[in-house]
Structures are given as C-alpha cells and as structure tokens.
Amino acid sequence: MLINEFLLLGAFLFCTGVYGVLARRNAVLVLMSIELILNAVNINLVAFSLRNDNVSGQVFALFVIAVAAAEVGVGLAMVLLVYRNRRSVALDELSEMKG
Amino acid sequence: MWFLEHAWLIPAIPFIAFFIILLGGKRMPGKGAEIGVASMVGSLVFAIGTAYQWINRVPEGEAFVGPVIKTWTWWQAGGTKFAIGSHVDGLSVTLLFVVALISTLVQIYSLEYMRGDRRYTHFYALLTLFSAGMLNMVVAENMIQILLGWEIMGLCSFALIGHWWEDPGNSRSALKAFLTLRTADVGLLVGIAIVYWGSGSFSVEKINEWAMSGTASHSVALWGAVALFIACIGKSGQFPLHTWLPDAMAGPTPVSSLLHSSTMVVAGVYLVARLYPVFFQGFHIANGGVNFICLIGGITIVIAAALAFVQTDIKRVLAYSTVSQLGYMMMGLGVGAWTPAVFHIFTHAFFKACLFLAAGSVSHSGSHHSFDMKKDMGGLARKMPITCATFIVSTLALAGIFPLAGFWSKDAILANAGHNGYTVFMVVGLVGAFMTAGYMTRCVYLTFFGEPRGAAAGHHVAIDETHDAPDAHAALHDTHAAAGHDEPHESNLLITVPLVILATGAALAGLLNAEGFHWEKFTEWVQPRVDEAAAAFPHIVNAPFEWGPAMGSFAIAAIGIAVSFVLCRAFYERRELQGLTARNRFLGMGYRFLVNKYYLDFIYERGVVAAVSGPIARAVYWTNQKLIDGLVNGVARGSRVGGEWVYRNIDQRVVDGAVNGVGLSAEGSGGLLRRVQTGKVQQYGALLFGAAAVGALILVIVV
Numbered sequence: 001m002l003i004n005e006f007l008l009l010g011a012f013l014f015c016t017g018v019y020g021v022l023a024r025r026n027a028v029l030v031l032m033s034i035e036l037i038l039n040a041v042n043i044n045l046v047a048f049s050l051r052n053d054n055v056s057g058q059v060f061a062l063f064v065i066a067v068a069a070a071e072v073g074v075g076l077a078m079v080l081l082v083y084r085n086r087r088s089v090a091l092d093e094l095s096e097m098k099g
Numbered sequence: 100m101w102f103l104e105h106a107w108l109i110p111a112i113p114f115i116a117f118f119i120i121l122l123g124g125k126r127m128p129g130k131g132a133e134i135g136v137a138s139m140v141g142s143l144v145f146a147i148g149t150a151y152q153w154i155n156r157v158p159e160g161e162a163f164v165g166p167v168i169k170t171w172t173w174w175q176a177g178g179t180k181f182a183i184g185s186h187v188d189g190l191s192v193t194l195l196f197v198v199a200l201i202s203t204l205v206q207i208y209s210l211e212y213m214r215g216d217r218r219y220t221h222f223y224a225l226l227t228l229f230s231a232g233m234l235n236m237v238v239a240e241n242m243i244q245i246l247l248g249w250e251i252m253g254l255c256s257f258a259l260i261g262h263w264w265e266d267p268g269n270s271r272s273a274l275k276a277f278l279t280l281r282t283a284d285v286g287l288l289v290g291i292a293i294v295y296w297g298s299g300s301f302s303v304e305k306i307n308e309w310a311m312s313g314t315a316s317h318s319v320a321l322w323g324a325v326a327l328f329i330a331c332i333g334k335s336g337q338f339p340l341h342t343w344l345p346d347a348m349a350g351p352t353p354v355s356s357l358l359h360s361s362t363m364v365v366a367g368v369y370l371v372a373r374l375y376p377v378f379f380q381g382f383h384i385a386n387g388g389v390n391f392i393c394l395i396g397g398i399t400i401v402i403a404a405a406l407a408f409v410q411t412d413i414k415r416v417l418a419y420s421t422v423s424q425l426g427y428m429m430m431g432l433g434v435g436a437w438t439p440a441v442f443h444i445f446t447h448a449f450f451k452a453c454l455f456l457a458a459g460s461v462s463h464s465g466s467h468h469s470f471d472m473k474k475d476m477g478g479l480a481r482k483m484p485i486t487c488a489t490f491i492v493s494t495l496a497l498a499g500i501f502p503l504a505g506f507w508s509k510d511a512i513l514a515n516a517g518h519n520g521y522t523v524f525m526v527v528g529l530v531g532a533f534m535t536a537g538y539m540t541r542c543v544y545l546t547f548f549g550e551p552r553g554a555a556a557g558h559h560v561a562i563d564e565t566h567d568a569p570d571a572h573a574a575l576h577d578t579h580a581a582a583g584h585d586e587p588h589e590s591n592l593l594i595t596v597p598l599v600i601l602a603t604g605a606a607l608a609g610l611l612n613a614e615g616f617h618w619e620k621f622t623e624w625v626q627p628r629v630d631e632a633a634a635a636f637p638h639i640v641n642a643p644f645e646w647g648p649a650m651g652s653f654a655i656a657a658i659g660i661a662v663s664f665v666l667c668r669a670f671y672e673r674r675e676l677q678g679l680t681a682r683n684r685f686l687g688m689g690y691r692f693l694v695n696k697y698y699l700d701f702i703y704e705r706g707v708v709a710a711v712s713g714p715i716a717r718a719v720y721w722t723n724q725k726l727i728d729g730l731v732n733g734v735a736r737g738s739r740v741g742g743e744w745v746y747r748n749i750d751q752r753v754v755d756g757a758v759n760g761v762g763l764s765a766e767g768s769g770g771l772l773r774r775v776q777t778g779k780v781q782q783y784g785a786l787l788f789g790a791a792a793v794g795a796l797i798l799v800i801v802v
Contacts, residue, residue: 022785030781095778 006047014040027079027089031072038068102148103156103167106185109145109195110234110248113138113202117228124220132210135223139203139230146192146199153192154624163630166191168304170240184240186303189625190372190441194237194365197448200604201361202230204597208456209353211593212463216351222262226357229255233362237369241301242291245370249287249334252363253280259358260350272349279343283333287370290327293319294377303373307635310376317380324381327370328391335367336422337429338399345406345418348470352459355414359421360452365444368428372441375432379637384435389523393433393516397527399426404534408541411473413458416542420497421451423531427512430524436515437639438612438626443512445621446504446608450493453601457490460594461546465587466553472545475553479546482587485595487547489602494543496605498536499656501649504609506656510649511614511641518642529655536659544667551587614644 013036020033042061049057083089116138124131157164170184206226213222232255236248261273295301297319298309309315331337336344344364348355358364371378371392382390403422410416424447431440462470465483469475480487496503499510509532516525589595612621627636775786 018788022781022788091780094780098776098778 003047003051006043010040010043010047012040013037013043025090025092027082027091028076030091031075031079034075035068035072038064100152100156100167102145102152103187104169104185106145106149106167106187106191106195106238107169109142109149109199110231110238112141112145113227113231113234117224117231120220120224120227124224131220131223132206135227136203136206136210138227139199139206142230142234143196143199143203146195149187150192150196153187153189157189157624159623161628163628165630166304168240170302173243181243181301182241183244185238186240187238188627190369190627191237193441193445193625194361194369195234197361197445198230198233198237201448201452201601202226202357204600205353205357205452205456208356208459208594208597209351211591212353212459213351218262222259222351225255225258225262226354229259229357229362233366236366239303241303242294242306243301245303245373246287246291249284249330249366249370252366253277253284256280256347256354256358256363259354260347262350262354266349269349272343272346276343276347279340280333283330283340286326286329286333290323290325290330293323293326294374297323304635306374307376310374310380311634311637315380320377320381322381324378325391327374328378328395331367331370331429332395333367334370335364335425335429336399337367337395337425338402341399341403341422344422345410345415348412348414348418352414352455352462355418356452356455356459359418359455361448364421364425365428365448368425368432368440368444371429371432372437372444375437376635376637378432379435382433384433385637389521390433393430393521393524396426396428396430396433397524399423400430400527400531401426401534404531404538407538408534412470413461413472413476413542413546414455414470416472416538417451417454417458420454420535420539423535424451424497427509427528427531430516430528431512434512434516434521434524435519435639436512436641438622438641439508439511439515441625442612442621443508445611446496446508446605449504449601449604449608450496453489453493453598453605454497456594456598456601457486457493458546460486460590460598461490463594464590469553471553472542473552476546476551477549478551479587480548483547483589485589486598489595489598490547491543492602493605494539496609498539498660499532499652500660501653502609502613504605504607506649506653507609507613507615510652511612511644513652514642514644514648517648529652532652533655533659536656537663540660540663541667544664548667614641615646615649 017033017036017038017040020036021030024030024033042064045057045061045064049055049061079089082094086093113135116134120131120134124134127133156167166186166188168184168186170182173181173183175181206223209222209226213219216222229252232248232251234248235251236245239245239248257273257277260276261270264270264273291301294306297315298306300306300309310320333340333343344359347358350358378392379385382392384390384392400423403419403426407416407419407423410419424443428440428443428447431437431443458470461476461479461483462468465479465486466475492503496505499505509528513525513528513532516522516528610616610618612619622641626639626641629636629638
C-alpha cells in the first residue's frame with residue numbers, strides 16, 4: 001500500500017491549518033484551523049499505524065480526537081467570554097499583552 | 100486449629116473496644132465500662148480456646164512441635180516487607196491466657212473501685228487499650244509488631260499513672276515513668292536494627308533461627324542482645340532503672356495491679372524469653388559464666404527486697420516486691436532456666452495481682468483511701484476477713500511456702516541456677532527468698548494485725564491531710580462521696596470475687612509444674628521443642644527436682660516469716676510503732692540509706708540533672724565568655740578590617756560593576772526584544788511555527 005497519498009493529504013491539511021491559524025482574524029476560524037492541524041496529525045498516525053501493522057497509532061488518534069473535543073470546548077468558552085466583554089472576536093484587537 | 104490460626108483476634112477485640120469506648124463510652128448506660136469488660140471476657144474466651152487447642156496440639160514426649168505462624172503484609176517500603184501477624188507457641192499461649200484473665204478480673208474489680216471517678220470512661224478506654232497493647236506484643240510475629248505493643252503500653256502507662264493528674268505529684272510520677280522508659284526504649288530500636296542487620300529479617304522465628312544457625316556473627320548477636328536488654332531493664336524495672344516503678348504507684352490501684360502482675364513490667368522478661376536464642380548465643384549462657392542478664396537480675400533481687408523493708412506505703416512494698424520478683428525472672432533467664440522463669444511469670448501474675456487488688460480493697464473499704472500502713476492500718480483482719488485471707492494466701496505464695504505457687508516456680512529457678520553452675524546466683528536467690536518472706540510478713544502484720552490505727556480505727560481524717568499517700572487527692576472526693584463509708588468493712592462482691600479467684604490461682608497454679616510430684620504439664624506444654632533440622636531454640640535441660648534443697652529453700656522462707664513475725668510483734672505492738680531501725684544507731688544509718696533508695700534518685704536528680712544545670716553550666720558559661728567570646732571578638736575585629744577593604748575595592752568596583760553591567764545589558768536587550776511582544780496571538784503563533792520549521796529543516800539537513 002502506498003502511503004504517499006495519505007502523507008500528502010496530511011501535509012496539505014496541516015499547511016491549510018497553519019495558514020488559518022496565522023492569517024485569519026476570527027477566533028472561531030482559528031480554532032477550526034487548529035482542528036485541521038490536529039486532524040492532519042491524526043491522518044499521519046492512522047497511516048503509519050496501517051503501514052506498520054501496529055494498532056497503537058489508531059488508539060493514539062482516538063485519544064487525540066477526544067482531547068481535541070475537550071480543547072474546543074474550552075476554546076469556544078473563552079471565545080464566548082471574549083465576545084461578551086468586547087463585542088468582537090477579532091484576534092488582532094486583542095493586544096493587551098503588548099510589551 | 101481455628102483458635103491458633105486466629106489468635107490475632109485476641110488483641111484485636113480490646114483494640115476495637117478501645118475506640119468504641121473512647122467515641123461513645125460516655126453515652127452508654129455503664130459509661131463504657133461494660134464494653135471494656137465484655138471485650139476482655141471475649142479475649143479471655145479466645146485465649147482459653149487457643150490454650151486448649153495448643154495443649155491438644157502438643158504430643159507427650161520430646162517430638163518437635165512448631166509454632167503456628169500467620170502473617171500478612173502490613174506495608175512495603177523500598178522492597179522491604181513489614182508484616183503483621185501472629186506467632187502462637189507455648190510461651191505466647193501462656194501469656195495470652197494470663198494477660199486476658201488478669202485484665203478481665205482487674206476490669207471487674209475497677210467497676211467498684213473506680214465507681215464515680217471523674218474520668219471513669221477515659222480510665223476504661225485506656226485500661227482496655229493497655230491490655231490490647233500487651234496482647235498484641237505477646238502474639239506478635241515480628242519485631243515491628245513487638246515495638247508497636249511495647250510503645251502502646253508505654254503511652255497507656257503514662258496516661259494511667261497520671262490518671263489523677265490534678266495532683267502534681269502524680270503527673271510527675273507519670274512523666275518520670277515515661278521518660279525513664281523512653282530512655283531505655285532507645286535500646287529496643289537499636290537492638291531491632293542490629294538484629295535486622297544480622298539476620299536480615301524482622302520475623303521472630305527467622306531471628307531465632309539465625310541466632311541458632313551457627314553462622315551468626317557473635318559480636319552482632321552480643322550487641323543486639325545488649326541493646327535489647329537495656330530496653331528490658333527499663334521496662335521490667337531492673338536495677339538501675341527500677342526507680343520509676345515504685346513511683347508508678349501514683350496511679351489507681353487496678354492500674355498498679357495490671358501493670359505489675361501480667362503486663363508492662365513482664366513485657367521486658369517476655370522479650371528476653373521470646374528472643375531467647377539471641378541472648379543465649381550473645382551472652383554465652385550455656386557456658387556458665389557470669390553474664391549481663393543474671394548479674395542485673397541478681398542485683399535487682401537483693402536491692403529491691405531491701406528497699407521493701409523500709410516502706411510505709413503498702414503499695415510501695417508490693418512495687419519493690421515486684422521489682423525483686425522480676426529480678427528472679429531475669430536471673431532465671433540469665434542462668435539458662437528458661438522454663439522456670441516463664442513459669443514464674445505465670446505464677447507471679449496470680450499472687451501479685453491478688454496482693455495489689457487486696458491492698459486496693461484495704462484502702463477502698465478499710466483505711467479511707469490511705470495506703471500508709473503505719474498511720475492508717477492495723478488490725479483489719481477481723482473487719483475484712485476475705486481480703487485478709489486472700490492477701491495472706493498470696494503472701495505465702497510469694498514467699499515460696501510449700502505447696503503454693505511461688506514455691507514451685509522460685510525453687511525451680513534456684514535449682515537450675517545451681518545445676519547450671521551459677522552457684523553464686525543461687526545463694527543470691529536464697530537471700531532474696533529470706534528477705535521476701537521478711538518484708539511481706541512485716542507488711543501483713545502492719546496491715547492486718549496489731550492495734551488499729553488512724554483510719555482503720557475509725558478516725559476520720561480529712562482527705563487533704565493525707566495527700567502524701569498517692570491515691571489521696573482532690574479527685575477522690577468524688578469517689579468518696581459515691582462510696583459513702585465510715586467504718587472499716589469488707590468490700591463488696593465486685594472486689595472480693597476477683598480476689599478469691601486470684602488467690603485460688605495463687606494457691607494452685609504451681610501444681611501445673613509441681614516437679615516434686617512428677618506433674619510437669621507446664622514444661623510439656625510450654626517449653627519449645629527443638630527441631631534437629633532447623634533449630635530455633637537452644638536445647639534446654641531442666642535440673643532434676645530434689646526434695647532436699649527444695650525443702651531447704653522452703654525452710655529459709657519459713658524462718659524468714661517466723662523471724663519477721665516475732666520482730667514485728669515485739670516492736671510494732673505498741674502504738675507508736677518504734678521499729679528496729681529507730682532503736683539502733685547503726686541500723687538507723689542503714690535505714691536512712693534505704694529510705695533514700697540508695698540515693699539513686701538523688702544521683703539521678705542531683706548528679707545528672709543538677710550537674711548539667713550547675714557546675715557544667717557554669718563551666719560552659721565561663722568558656723563561653725572568656726574563650727569563645729575572645730575568639731569571636733578577635734575574629735570580628737579582623738573581619739571588620741577585612742570587610743572594609745573588601746567593601747571599597749571588591750564590592751563597589753568589581754561586584755557592583757558586574758551587576759550593573761548585567762542589568763544594563765539586560766535592559767538593552769529587553770528593549771530590543773520588547774518590540775517582538777506585540778500582544779497579538781497570531782504573531783506568536785507565526786514565530787512558533789517559523790521556529791519549528793527552522794528546527795525541522797536543521798534536523799533534516801543535519802541528520
């Protein structure tokens with residue numbers, strides 16, 4: 001089985017995610033992009049799990065999915081709070097930590 | 100076999116009862132006493148079951164019978180397992196039975212004796228825990244468990260001796276007992292560590308096998324035995340640490356009875372008997388030379404017996420008698436008479452418990468809470484016939500009168516001492532037997548015969564005036580009001596029934612091992628059999644019984660009683676009680692020496708304590724002022740000069756320069772880096788990913 005397709009798909013998703021994280025202003029979209037990054041990693045895990053005939057990669061992918069769900073839960077809660085306080089979720093306006 | 104395998108239940112029952120009494124005792128109809136008594140009865144039933152099954156397990160003859168051992172892992176630390184469990188053999192069965200029986204009787208007795216006490220529930224809780232501690236130590240499978248029981252007893256004895264702590268004298272006695280014991284207990288910890296180091300195990304069985312294996316290093320066994328024996332000296336009130344024991348009389352009488360008959364003070368003797376192979380090998384007991392154990396035991400017998408002659412407090416006479424009898428047990432173990440020594444533990448428990456409880460009965464109903472024989476007793480035989488009869492039976496048993504219990508056990512110790520080549524100690528034991536007979540007769544005479552004096556004659560003395568007697572103090576007002584007695588009279592059934600049971604035991608217990616009649620059941624049941632393959636016990640040969648020497652020691656005791664009785668009649672008949680020592684100047688000097696307890700307390704207090712606080716402290720102060728201060732001042736002056744130079748040159752220029760330089764450069768670089776901190780998450784993210792990409796690139800190129 002050729003693994004290249006999976007890896008290429010994973011790399012594409014990862015790059016898309018990174019672009020989204022770095023370039024989008026909307027916090028919700030940034031969270032979604034983080035999901036893309038995680039799923040790119042998941043694809044790699046599953047692909048290598050299949051190739052090496054070792055189930056632990058799939059188990060690990062399941063863990064990543066579970067943790068990602070929790071992370072999104074917390075992230076969206078934070079976004080909601082930010083929105084309540086500022087009536088906006090634009091990330092470039094959140095620069096109180098400027099040194 | 101069920102009882103033998105579940106012997107751990109015997110200490111567990113009173114231990115649980117302790118918590119129940121402590122937490123809910125005050126709300127119960129009997130104020131917790133019923134739980135205490137019930138738990139002790141439960142323990143007694145189990146102990147009897149254990150004894151019965153053990154006797155069935157032991158065949159006649161010499162065939163090997165191993166102990167019944169159960170262990171569970173208590174906790175683990177660093178790969179070392181600490182077990183808890185039970186080790187049941189003849190020795191522990193004997194002690195289980197004795198401790199449970201005496202505890203039960205003492206608790207029943209306390210129902211009456213302590214009635215109305217202000218800390219009644221508290222008293223029962225601690226009494227129960229105390230028995231639990233002793234039972235746990237007796238049944239212990241390993242040294243850690245022994246240590247646990249040992250320390251529980253130390254704690255409870257502190258609390259019980261100081262039960263009436265309103266009187267500062269009582270709390271001082273409790274502290275003295277506790278601190279003396281703590282000093283000696285260091286020996287136990289060190290001994291356990293040494294023995295563990297040598298044998299690689301905490302298990303009693305393993306340690307004994309190690310000691311007997313022949314591969315054990317002799318110096319390890321010797322130092323382990325010395326350290327363990329120091330702990331036993333403290334616990335069993337051996338010379339020179341016996342001073343706490345008479346002061347422990349400050350506690351309520353049932354406590355004294357329990358402490359000094361079957362628990363606490365016997366714990367030290369029990370430890371030696373339990374780990375006998377270690378002592379046997381360490382001290383070369385088989386060789387017949389003088390060793391540490393029999394030397395201490397022999398000294399203790401005589402000095403304690405001499406002290407008992409000059410006491411006016413009945414309980415103190417009994418306390419010194421206990422010390423002296425413990426000396427017999429230790430000496431017996433020291434001369435290789437293991438079985439007679441253990442048998443003496445067994446018989447002594449009966450008559451000493453009976454004597455103490457009878458003394459308590461006298462003070463409870465006869466002498467108005469006083470324990471002073473000269474001031475408040477005398478002529479009580481007619482008023483308190485049962486107490487008097489039990490006291491006399493126990494006295495005769497203690498003195499070693501044929502055929503009561505003490506005769507058989509004491510004579511066996513002396514016969515074995517002679518048989519094993521310890522002739523000197525046999526003579527010491529005979530002198531001790533003579534003295535025992537003497538002081539106990541004096542005690543009986545002063546208490547029960549002659550003219551009634553003080554409270555015994557019905558004179559009412561305000562309790563506060565008798566505060567020199569340990570039991571008399573403020574808390575007694577409660578008991579006094581509850582009991583409401585005026586004339587000396589016999590105590591009620593709760594007191595007399597335990598007395599009669601114990602006196603019966605004191606009379607008959609000796610017949611279990613009456614070698615003269617070829618009744619040697621005790622030896623058969625209790626003496627460990629030696630397994631030839633893996634010996635865990637030295638081979639003990641008991642001296643054959645001979646009527647001649649036995650009757651000789653009986654005659655010595657009888658003469659002691661007779662001489663003492665005649666002297667008492669001659670001197671104590673008149674009201675003012677001028678004794679022998681008050682008439683003869685030379686004896687008077689001896690009297691002062693004894694009354695001051697060989698000045699041992701004096702040495703401990705003035706010598707050790709005062710030396711530390713007096714001359715030594717002054718010397719240290721002088722050294723401090725002249726030598727150390729001079730040195731310190733010189734050093735200070737030198738360092739001031741040096742310090743100023745260092746301040747000017749090194750501190751101001753080098754160090755400050757460096758610090759300022761670091762600060763300035765940090766400020767500069769911080770100013771530069773500040774621009775990076777935009778506060779925008781996405782720029783941080785970009786930096787992160789950029790750095791990760793560069794890292795990955797380097798990884799790919801390099802690797």
